[in-house]
Amino acid sequence: MTDSTTPTTDHALKAKHRAMWALGDYPAVADTVIPTLGARLVAATGVQTGDRVLDIAAGSGNASIPAALAGGDVTAGDLTPELFEVGRRHAAAAGARLDWTQTDAEALPFDTGAFDTVLSCVGIMFAPHHQAAADELVRVTRPGGRIGLLAWTPTGFIGEMFATMKPYAPPPPPGAQPPPLWGDETHVHGLLGDRVRDIDTRTETVRVDAFGTAAEFRDFFKQNYGPTVAVYASLTDTPDRAAALDRDLDDLARRYDLGRGTMDWEYLLLTARRS
Template sequence: MSDFSAVTRAQRRAWGLGDLSMLAARTPPLYAERLCEELDLRARERVLDVAAGTGTASIAAARRFCEVVASDFVPESLEAARRLAGVEGLELDVRVADAQDLPFADGSFDVVMSTFGAMFAPDQERVAAELLRVVRPGGRIGLLAWRPDGVVGAYAKVIGRYLAPPPGVPSPFGWGTARRVRELFGGHGTLRTATRTQPFRYPSVEFAVGFLAEWYGPARGALAALGEERRAALRDDMAEVWRSADRAGDGTLVADAAYLETVVVKEGRPNG
């Protein structure tokens, strides 16, 4: 079994370089609301949001009168989630936790979800096992992951040309393929997948590159690790990714990012 502890520590540092609340505030939360509807959340259900970031999906679940726990390994993100929930007068419990080692009892949640978060944990099999462990029999798991052939996947490939990912770590974008999620969750219940898109709308391509360089931790870390010449080249390549996906045609930027939505209903009957 691989030891991914060093990779996990590096990831925690990378995500901590940015501010996901800035990104979330400028991203329409269509993906989170849609997932909550696909999961058919009911009032008083106990919901765990894994790798919750600043709580976009957690807050969407809380709006449906669920009892929500938001977990993430970046404490600053959870504090932002708590603050944002409070603005709406919503109850939100937060727990610092690694998706690979969740501090919750077996079967303690009706629903477990993760939106573009758990996919980045290096030990994919362990993450899947943890999600399955903490949801009750008959409960639901909802996952969103960027597709490798979408604009976010292309962005990651560009960064990877300048800074190679750690050896032996599977691509997080495997979660964005039906084949991989079946490998991880097949045989543990019923599973359905659908490809969706999330729009990104920015004032311009140049704004998008600068905005992500400032507030998206992995991009900020990648640029900081390069010399001036290669940093400029990476920014140019990032801009080209956005231009290739842009459908605005008026000088602003509108790009639809493809992702895979997965819903698993865990086998077994609810206790009691």
């Protein structure tokens, strides 16, 4: 039993989101593009031995595994359990022990104050209803407990990628908010409100050098990144629009190219304590 007060879940919407993230190969994206970001978040949040840690929207364990290696008693939760198989292999290879459980960020199955540390690395930002997800994040953090969030910014590469894909994508469901808003400091402060203290926010970048050309980036994301796979799937009957999206994503990657395909992708890192 839990004492969650989250509103009734839209099961059809959540099923759609689960299916989207099961498309392609998100673990390959995490391993290729952001292998260091989970450890960066864990270090900033200060996970210690014995801490009860929840990683919301954990995916294949990009932050969960470093948190476990830091000594945390970690629960890795995600709406898409299809991602756990790779996560378990990675954890075993690293010698990390943690629990994997299917969870909805907007309706967490845990008691109020159940965790010493709650974190999310480019994960909770994709829950469609931001306030509901933020309320649950705060609810399950004990008073004085630590919160750590890492999210792509609206003005950085991934934020621009979502803006680039938006004209080609089906309309979002009513009430859904754009994921990169979690990378806007004012927006996140509004979500958390006075329920947190000792807030520290900083904008940083991660160096991405896995793609030699714009086309390599575009093709990799078309094949492996769930949101991009889903947009292209919606364009199957309009090949001219799919070709236009190809060109727009190529142009985006070229604008960010620092040379030989190397790019810096911007994110917001926030840490705080539960009031």
